[in-house]
Amino acid sequence: VAVNKMDLVDWSESRFLEIRAQFEEFLPRLAIKDVKFIPMSALNGDNVVEPSPHTPWYVGPTLLGHLETVHIGSDWNLDGFRLPVQWVNRPNNPTDPALHDFRGFSGQIAGGIVKVGQKIIAFPAGLVTTVKQIWTFDGAVAEAFCPQSVTLVLEHDIDISRGSMLVGLDAHLPGSHAELQAEVCWMHGRALQAGKKYFLKHTTHTVQVAVTEIVNKLNLDT
Template sequence: MSLTATPEFAAHALTPPVDLLRFNTCGSVDDGKSTLIGRLLYDSKSLMEDQLEALERSADLTGGGQINLANLTDGLRAEREQGITIDVAYRYFATPRRKFIIADTPGHTQYTRNMVTGASTANLSIVLVDARSGVIEQSRRHTAIASLLRIPHLVVAINKMDLVGWSQERFEEIRADFEKFLPRLDIQDVKFIPISALSGDNVVSLSDKTPWYTGPSLLGHLETVHIASDRNLQGLRLPVQWVNRPNRPDDPALHDFRGVSGQLAGGLVRRGQQVVVLPSGITTRVRAIHTHDGELEEAFCPQSVTLLLEHDIDISRGQMIVGLEDLPGAGTELAAKICWMHPRALTAGRKLLLKHTSLTTQAIVSAITHRIDITSLEPGEAPDGLGLNDLGEIRLRTATPLVYDGYKTNRQTGAFILIDPATHATLAAGMLLPPKAIVRPDEDGDWVI
């Protein structure tokens, strides 16, 4: 097996990356997820010398004397002994065009919660399919989860093509089988790429073994896939993280400084723009926008900003600053889809903590509507409870109003987690359904939640 890095990486090793893509890999056991990531890391020269030395030392233990690229991500001893991925492994690498954060997620059904965790922030999902086995239940399962999590881009990497003689007929057969259930899912951008993760064919550069394939290599697609338009720029959403008061008497610019800090979860904010603070309903204007790079005339999602407001108003962590157009919903009665992540089953009536953006509030599960079939995403009968790794739809009632969008509209303001109030363990990841009522001012101009 050749492990020679391509010359283009050596030539541009010092070129600064200009963009960030988050992606996850998923698929069934032994489809080659970890090996694929190891190949990307090695060929992009993203490994330290000590990592390479450790990889060579482990070759005699787990690779039969041959370097095992999967060991770069399968860090747990149990993973190496069993040859499977259990936990989510995050890795980082960069090319001249883009930098990347990879989440290597497990293939086992029993680790569905880990797959949901790793894919929750992804821009793109890579589903690996073994060319010998073709499309199996786990292929459909992980594609369905990617659709449920609103991941906008999907790559179906048909791996181990060398073991089927690089057959174009087999590639087309698998693609046709995969495309049969895609119309049921809400994924618009799907790319099929034939690869061999072990030998590196069509991973970083195009292979001469697939003259019938006219698309890009996997890395070529990752470098060029357009993600800028995936961000929600329609409505201003700034969850308040903290009120910034440096209190520096020695610095006139910071002596009376009172800014509102947070990361933009949607839309644009401009100096002079009229905004409303929810749920208090107080309107004001943006006097200045400060960032790490200095003062700006405008900022956009996902920048972190500190806003100086025209009026000194009562504002604190957990509130949200929004524009007067494309308004969010708000309320205490919520409907959501969740993935339950704890061995103790969820039952109706249970009291939990709900964390949404920068707000943490008490919540009660008022009803479990139904369990979701993970393969088809179709609802089933209302269960008595949701067990570990189950996906379902529930109703919640919160102690304080949530200002939110449906997850389909905004992945940041439509997501939440449920927390055990006693142990503070994360119990579930949730996706809010569209709100029943949009925030509006009444006839007197007062904002009512």
């Protein structure tokens, strides 16, 4: 969290700690871990690139120094394979025997690694099959990983369509629920209303839902 315009309060440490305490009150509700607070002045460049002489009481990185060391490598989950099916690839090319009966399932890998010969399960059908081929823009490959776009050819002809989710059997399997609770950032000019129906898009699948209750609201201004 960049606490800007510290020059307007004469680089007051007590004011900085007060602002930090206010943010820390609601951080648990945002489920954000490892938060750093940096006192700075964008106008004068204090603690942006180089440490500021105005904050001898601050022991920590500058804004740029922190951004350059933030660990983002594990943001791409390589443990549990997930592929939301975007479309079913059926060329139906009668002049090419290899494509005449071709049936692949295309999409961008949302998590994990997939390999030829791997057992996967299709949701919501719950049917298990094996990966026969993996195709990318550059041709066939033995394995692919998040966030590559691929087309999978499966051993069995099972019921899969846009909106289906292909999941590795070695992964934590997703659940199917009729109700959910979510934190929503509402951008529309008209307020979100309890009791009204809306469309909910989850990866490549869109369903109609109804808001049953608005539990609480977060005022971004305060």
